[in-house]
Amino acid sequence: MEDKEKLEGQQRGRREFLSCLGSALACSAAAAAAGTVASGTVAATAEATEVQPNPAIPGYDWNQHQWAFGVDATKCIGCLRCVEACKKENNVPPDAHHFRTWVERYVTLEGEETARIDSQADPVNIAASGSESEYRFADRYRDAKVELAFFVPKLCNHCTHPACVQVCPTGATYKTEDGVVVIDHTYCIGCQYCVQACPYGARYFNEEKGVTDKCTWCYHRITKGLQPACVEVCPVGARIFGDRNDKQSAISQFIQNNRVSVLKPETGNAPNVFYIGIDKDVS
Amino acid sequence: METLVQSSPFTGYVYPNETIIPWTVLIVVYPYLTGLVAGAFTISSLYQVFGFQQLRPVAHFALLVSLCCMVVVPIPLLLHLGHPERAFNAMITPHTTSAFAIFAYAAAFYVILLILETWFVFRPQIVHAANDTKGPVGWIYRVATLGSDDLSEKALSYDKKWLFALAIIGIPGAHGLHGYVGFVFGSLKSREWWSSDLMPVIFLFSAIISGTALVIVLYVVSCKLRKVPVDLACLKVMAYSLWGFMMFTLLLEGLEFASMVYRGREGIDVIMTFVKGPLLVPFFILQFGLGSVLPLAVITFLIWRGTTGPALVAAITTSACLVLLAVLMMRYNVVIGGQEIAKTGKGLLDYQPPVFAREGLFAAGCVLVLPFILLSIVVRFLPPWHEAEPALANTRTR
Numbered sequence: 001m002e003d004k005e006k007l008e009g010q011q012r013g014r015r016e017f018l019s020c021l022g023s024a025l026a027c028s029a030a031a032a033a034a035g036t037v038a039s040g041t042v043a044a045t046a047e048a049t050e051v052q053p054n055p056a057i058p059g060y061d062w063n064q065h066q067w068a069f070g071v072d073a074t075k076c077i078g079c080l081r082c083v084e085a086c087k088k089e090n091n092v093p094p095d096a097h098h099f100r101t102w103v104e105r106y107v108t109l110e111g112e113e114t115a116r117i118d119s120q121a122d123p124v125n126i127a128a129s130g131s132e133s134e135y136r137f138a139d140r141y142r143d144a145k146v147e148l149a150f151f152v153p154k155l156c157n158h159c160t161h162p163a164c165v166q167v168c169p170t171g172a173t174y175k176t177e178d179g180v181v182v183i184d185h186t187y188c189i190g191c192q193y194c195v196q197a198c199p200y201g202a203r204y205f206n207e208e209k210g211v212t213d214k215c216t217w218c219y220h221r222i223t224k225g226l227q228p229a230c231v232e233v234c235p236v237g238a239r240i241f242g243d244r245n246d247k248q249s250a251i252s253q254f255i256q257n258n259r260v261s262v263l264k265p266e267t268g269n270a271p272n273v274f275y276i277g278i279d280k281d282v283s
Numbered sequence: 284m285e286t287l288v289q290s291s292p293f294t295g296y297v298y299p300n301e302t303i304i305p306w307t308v309l310i311v312v313y314p315y316l317t318g319l320v321a322g323a324f325t326i327s328s329l330y331q332v333f334g335f336q337q338l339r340p341v342a343h344f345a346l347l348v349s350l351c352c353m354v355v356v357p358i359p360l361l362l363h364l365g366h367p368e369r370a371f372n373a374m375i376t377p378h379t380t381s382a383f384a385i386f387a388y389a390a391a392f393y394v395i396l397l398i399l400e401t402w403f404v405f406r407p408q409i410v411h412a413a414n415d416t417k418g419p420v421g422w423i424y425r426v427a428t429l430g431s432d433d434l435s436e437k438a439l440s441y442d443k444k445w446l447f448a449l450a451i452i453g454i455p456g457a458h459g460l461h462g463y464v465g466f467v468f469g470s471l472k473s474r475e476w477w478s479s480d481l482m483p484v485i486f487l488f489s490a491i492i493s494g495t496a497l498v499i500v501l502y503v504v505s506c507k508l509r510k511v512p513v514d515l516a517c518l519k520v521m522a523y524s525l526w527g528f529m530m531f532t533l534l535l536e537g538l539e540f541a542s543m544v545y546r547g548r549e550g551i552d553v554i555m556t557f558v559k560g561p562l563l564v565p566f567f568i569l570q571f572g573l574g575s576v577l578p579l580a581v582i583t584f585l586i587w588r589g590t591t592g593p594a595l596v597a598a599i600t601t602s603a604c605l606v607l608l609a610v611l612m613m614r615y616n617v618v619i620g621g622q623e624i625a626k627t628g629k630g631l632l633d634y635q636p637p638v639f640a641r642e643g644l645f646a647a648g649c650v651l652v653l654p655f656i657l658l659s660i661v662v663r664f665l666p667p668w669h670e671a672e673p674a675l676a677n678t679r680t681r
Binding site: 093095096097099102104117118120154163165166167168169170172187188189190191192193195197198199200201202204205206207209210211212267268283 | 288290297298299300306360363364365366369370372373376377380381382383384386467471473474549627
């Protein structure tokens, strides 16, 4: 966590500079002039810094990587270790309403057209685990005739055209050069426009911090050559993570050797989490 | 954490993070207020630009209503932000692709325009008051003249030119600002309930009717308080405008809903369940029936019968109150309703606004009352009543 914050702090450099510059401008420009003077100057400054500097992480060059994520739903057993690991690794609020990653269960019963869907956050599953901070799928279909059942892990899709980044009024959330969508918690104003814009429900508002939050693919880990926490703990290899620039990486092989799909392609967001083993009911 | 979050129960399947509704009643109040601003400004402009002389008794008052509402507009937004102290970040480094980034500029521009227009409208009164009033209040008036105390024929005609220009800029300004609020919602592809090209237009028309209705109600109330007769010709023009704009609004809303149902895209089943279930009372009964069809029928009846006198005043004022309720419900049904339909397209949430919370009903109510408190103070300093004008005219000719 400490390293992660340090890294984020370094990236914030230009933002803080802009923030100071902007504050000075905002103070000096009276309300009457605000519309013209401040916008012109700052827009120009923002444009000048459009090319993002490489974050000062020892031995890491974000221009050398293009991260991506794969989910093999045929392997997922719904053990929810990924959810638990993510909550602990990223200090996600330990309740049933804040998740950077979650797992959905799709069960089609005999004679039914569509799947019954629940996640670990469903009240029945919380009752089974006994606590909102312990995760379990209740054995609720024990006596039913199940025709088809599978689990689907979900997380932020780190889209190529992220709707959340598009709508952020301050630029606090942005896409890094290596393909990860992150949030600058020191700059986010907490308007939650991004929470609305994400079609995947991947973002949540952290009430304690007053900012939005989401999966970062454990950016603090991957930039050190580690795997995201959820990938690390998955006992069956249902989660695959790696660098698409490396053609031999697990993710490149995963995408190359399977017919992968993405969620809600019609949104035009172009997700970077690739799925196999999901069906029509998954969205 | 438990005290900080208020989750909503749900049916069907919703994403786990969706169980906390992001935009609450304060975000219902925000487009409601901007709508009142645009609507009241329309009434003022009909006189100022298009020369509707019947609207003279309310023209200046409508301008003050617009100003008082506009000043309050940022408050619900600031109350909603997780870090209100960072609100200026959006002005300092506006993210150009965000529909919301220019709001601060648009709002600031419009507040300045309204203040300028108010100053030009009330300049003769300010100058007279500065000359006649002593003490600290007189001092305030003298500062408010900004050193411009020339009330000659030439100066006043110069003022008139400015007023005309400002009102002309103000029309696209006020309506642009509100249409843009509609765009903030309509441009989101993540929610089927919001994602509509008609959304900005519907926002705009409902804004005009809400502002007109507010000016009607406040004008009648002010007449009662000041114990002066209500100008029936003026009231009729406002009621006719209300009628016309309401027809448009209803048609547009009907078209939007029909398109959504007819297209029948993914998730329409859940939307239909929502419309027939939780939306029955807030939409069909309150917004559509009580707030739109009934006042429309009442005003149609008044026009047809040629009703006049106290009956006309009472019926139009009641209708206007209902319209105000309808537009508030429309904002609620759009903002909250949109979030009650899950992004999964497979579930519905049931949001129950808290009463006493930072984003509760009480806070929203306070924000809604604020413009009227402000207005009651402002009209004391700048009386917008045209009965005061002949006295001024006399002093001018002296």
